[in-house]
Amino acid sequence: MKKAGDIANQIGGDSAGQKRMATALLRAAGMVRSAIEEGLFDDKERKVLQDAIAVLERGAKVRRQAASLKSKHEQAAEARRKDIRLRMSGTFVALSSIEERIALIAAVDSDRLKHAQIHTRRDVDDYFKESLNDLEWKLAQRDGDTGEVVTEAWSKFCEARQRLQDQHALVISRVRGALSQAK
Structure with missing residues (x-):
């Protein structure tokens, strides 16, 4: 899985978009968890789905970290724009x-x-x-x-x-x- 810094630098959008993606990944993990609890799957399928949940949760964690990094970049950029405006x-x-x-x-x-x-x-x-x-x-x-x-x-x-x-x-x-x- 990519690192948070790579995601923050390579993927467009703002910090709020990164937070929304983290939330979407957590929701998907929750939906898969609910499906497992319904008892529709055999042991092998449950294992695959539990692995998928782990991947989704790791992805959400990385996206939250990317959101934090993007937020810091956005704050620095906003401060620079304000300084530019003041100097202009x-x-x-x-x-x-x-x-x-x-x-x-x-x-x-x-x-x-x-x-x-x-x-x-x-x-x-x-x-x-x-x-x-x-x-x-x-x-x-x-x-x-x-x-x-x-x-x-x-x-x-x-x-x-x-x-x-x-x-x-x-x-x-x-x-x-x-x-x-x-x-």
């Missing part, structure tokens, strides 16, 4: 103009701009928030000190900002036009 507050989060926000959206997910999904200031603000969340997640996946990761990303964004604004000038003017018509 003075840079990316502080972007306020339409031009800056559209540049960030373009840097994080340019498909939104290619498919003409942004027409109003509200669209800009909504997609900006989504882009911040996406960026936070992407930066949290990188190795290294969170401060250095955010500083490097900010530097790259600053280098590309004007180019991105020029590249998406049509979207910027469309949003500005919608703003002036709304007044």
Whole structure:
């Protein structure tokens, strides 16, 4: 049987999914145990089923251990994301103009701009928030000190900002036009 660490690293899902699987394995063991108690099986079949119960219970134990490991990984990842978000507050989060926000959206997910999904200031603000969340997640996946990761990303964004604004000038003017018509 695989070790808990291998399961935690190789099998997708979260710690809650691992706990659900452990519970399902224990339930299956209980159902087999109940079937044995009904007396439907001969000695050889009971032995096979008791061995199956032992395997199911070992599997449940390993899944509970994997759930614990996944939970620790999830907590560490969440702490890293929070730290990234905190470090982004003075840079990316502080972007306020339409031009800056559209540049960030373009840097994080340019498909939104290619498919003409942004027409109003509200669209800009909504997609900006989504882009911040996406960026936070992407930066949290990188190795290294969170401060250095955010500083490097900010530097790259600053280098590309004007180019991105020029590249998406049509979207910027469309949003500005919608703003002036709304007044």
